[in-house]
Amino acid sequence: MPELILPTSLIAKMDKPGPRYTSYPTADKFTDAYTFTQHQETLKMLGSNYHNEPISLYFHIPFCQSVCFYCACNKVITMHQHRADEYFMHLIKEIDLTTQLISKRLTVSQIHFGGGTPTYMTDEQLEAILIHVRKKFDVTRDVECSIEIDPRTVNYDRLNRLDDIGFNRISIGVQDFDGDVQKAVHRVQPFRQVAEIFLTAKKLAIESINVDMIYGLPKQTPETFAQSLETLIDLKPDRIALYAYAHLPERFKPQRRIITEELPTSEQRLTMLGMAIEQLTKAGWDYIGMDHFALPTDSLAIAKREGKLQRNFQGYSTHAKTDLIGFGVSAISLINGNYSQNQRELIAYEDALANHQLPSFRGYASDADDLLRYTIIMQIMCQGKISFSEINKEFDIDFLNYFKHELLSLDDLITEGLCYYDDEQLVVTNRGWFLVRGIAMRFDKHLQNRLDTQTRFSKII
Ligand code: SF4
Numbered sequence: 001m002p003e004l005i006l007p008t009s010l011i012a013k014m015d016k017p018g019p020r021y022t023s024y025p026t027a028d029k030f031t032d033a034y035t036f037t038q039h040q041e042t043l044k045m046l047g048s049n050y051h052n053e054p055i056s057l058y059f060h061i062p063f064c065q066s067v068c069f070y071c072a073c074n075k076v077i078t079m080h081q082h083r084a085d086e087y088f089m090h091l092i093k094e095i096d097l098t099t100q101l102i103s104k105r106l107t108v109s110q111i112h113f114g115g116g117t118p119t120y121m122t123d124e125q126l127e128a129i130l131i132h133v134r135k136k137f138d139v140t141r142d143v144e145c146s147i148e149i150d151p152r153t154v155n156y157d158r159l160n161r162l163d164d165i166g167f168n169r170i171s172i173g174v175q176d177f178d179g180d181v182q183k184a185v186h187r188v189q190p191f192r193q194v195a196e197i198f199l200t201a202k203k204l205a206i207e208s209i210n211v212d213m214i215y216g217l218p219k220q221t222p223e224t225f226a227q228s229l230e231t232l233i234d235l236k237p238d239r240i241a242l243y244a245y246a247h248l249p250e251r252f253k254p255q256r257r258i259i260t261e262e263l264p265t266s267e268q269r270l271t272m273l274g275m276a277i278e279q280l281t282k283a284g285w286d287y288i289g290m291d292h293f294a295l296p297t298d299s300l301a302i303a304k305r306e307g308k309l310q311r312n313f314q315g316y317s318t319h320a321k322t323d324l325i326g327f328g329v330s331a332i333s334l335i336n337g338n339y340s341q342n343q344r345e346l347i348a349y350e351d352a353l354a355n356h357q358l359p360s361f362r363g364y365a366s367d368a369d370d371l372l373r374y375t376i377i378m379q380i381m382c383q384g385k386i387s388f389s390e391i392n393k394e395f396d397i398d399f400l401n402y403f404k405h406e407l408l409s410l411d412d413l414i415t416e417g418l419c420y421y422d423d424e425q426l427v428v429t430n431r432g433w434f435l436v437r438g439i440a441m442r443f444d445k446h447l448q449n450r451l452d453t454q455t456r457f458s459k460i461i
Contacts, residue, residue: 034363054109060328216245218262
């Protein structure tokens with residue numbers, strides 16, 4: 001188990017903004033130099049070079065009925081259900097245009113609906129999307145089909161229906177059970193709402209229940225958060241994603257309504273993280289890394305033990321380097337190292353589709369160095385280890401020479417006991433797991449000489 005105490009001097013030194021590395025390069029490197037035509041060509045190539053490797057699909061549903069003040073997602077706050085009706089038609093059209101370009105039936109092993117609030121769509125709309133997906137793709141028998149659930153919009157009947165439609169994994173946004181914290185972030189959801197979903201999901205034998213929690217929210221203290229974690233432990237979710245709240249009010253308007261003085265200090269945040277790791281691991285969850293925990297029987301914990309863990313836009317994943325096609329406003333696709341993002345404004349997204357065009361507006365084509373660094377950074381984030389000989393073999397390089405500056409830059413982290421390396425490998429220590437983003441950042445070429453990391457990324461603690 002990771003050591004829980006880090007010296008204050010180290011906290012102060014490492015308490016800096018940094019990417020979460022759900023992609024490399026990070027999305028802020030996407031530009032319109034990656035054109036719509038390139039994205040079309042990438043989709044065509046995906047079809048023509050296809051050899052039955054399963055892919056993943058992501059659907060972004062942007063609508064929410066009310067705003068949570070900590071929110072950094074791309075969402076549209078509305079009470080007008082007809083917005084979802086129009087959006088549904090556009091999603092269907094986007095699937096059609098995409099599959100026409102690919103012009104081959106691809107195998108899909110993972111489908112995820114995220115938001116916003118995916119359950120803003122009606123059950124009929126969600127079902128129709130999945131039926132359409134099955135018309136256009138070969139969906140595997142054991143597909144992981146997951147949906148993010150806002151407990152305020154789903155009850156017993158609704159969850160039954162979602163299960164019937166084919167969703168076999170759910171992710172519940174809880175964040176904190178404490179009433180004062182919920183009020184401070186404008187997301188009040190009584191415990192009974194969450195408990196009802198749990199009871200129903202367990203009765204339905206939903207394969208995996210994930211809960212999202214956030215530490216670092218206003219009004220949170222280590223004591224109140226410990227109590228929330230005890231409540232969570234009693235519910236026994238299969239997976240827990242424990243995110244650090246990233247306070248970036250310059251970038252995210254809803255966060256301007258958070259009272260800065262009510263936010264916990266860096267020391268309190270680290271205490272909460274350390275405490276959470278201790279409470280959850282003692283109660284039986286495996287610490288997967290950075291922000292994820294899983295019961296030992298869960299596929300994520302098994303993948304971690306077997307060294308097969310991956311990272312994608314949803315966080316840690318069991319699916320090895322699968323290509324991903326994103327549908328919906330702001331959704332990102334990753335195909336063969338090429339990133340493409342859809343229009344981020346709903347009106348621009350819908351306009352493109354109304355004109356029978358895919359809504360891609362920017363992206364990034366990874367070069368050989370990006371692909372190499374992607375692998376290095378993901379191995380640090382997922383396995384906590386890099387085998388130099390394996391990298392040398394895969395990329396035909398001499399690791400020690402290629403990364404000599406990066407390795408030299410690790411000196412201070414090695415002195416702090418966060419990682420070490422020899423001629424064979426680089427290893428993240430138990431202590432280093434707390435600060436793994438800080439280690440990965442040393443291999444990020446795009447971060448060098450950047451002046452805007454303060455406002456662009458969340459703090460790594
Ligand atoms: S946190 Fe989720 S539910 Fe809340 S406003 Fe943002 S997207 Fe909507």
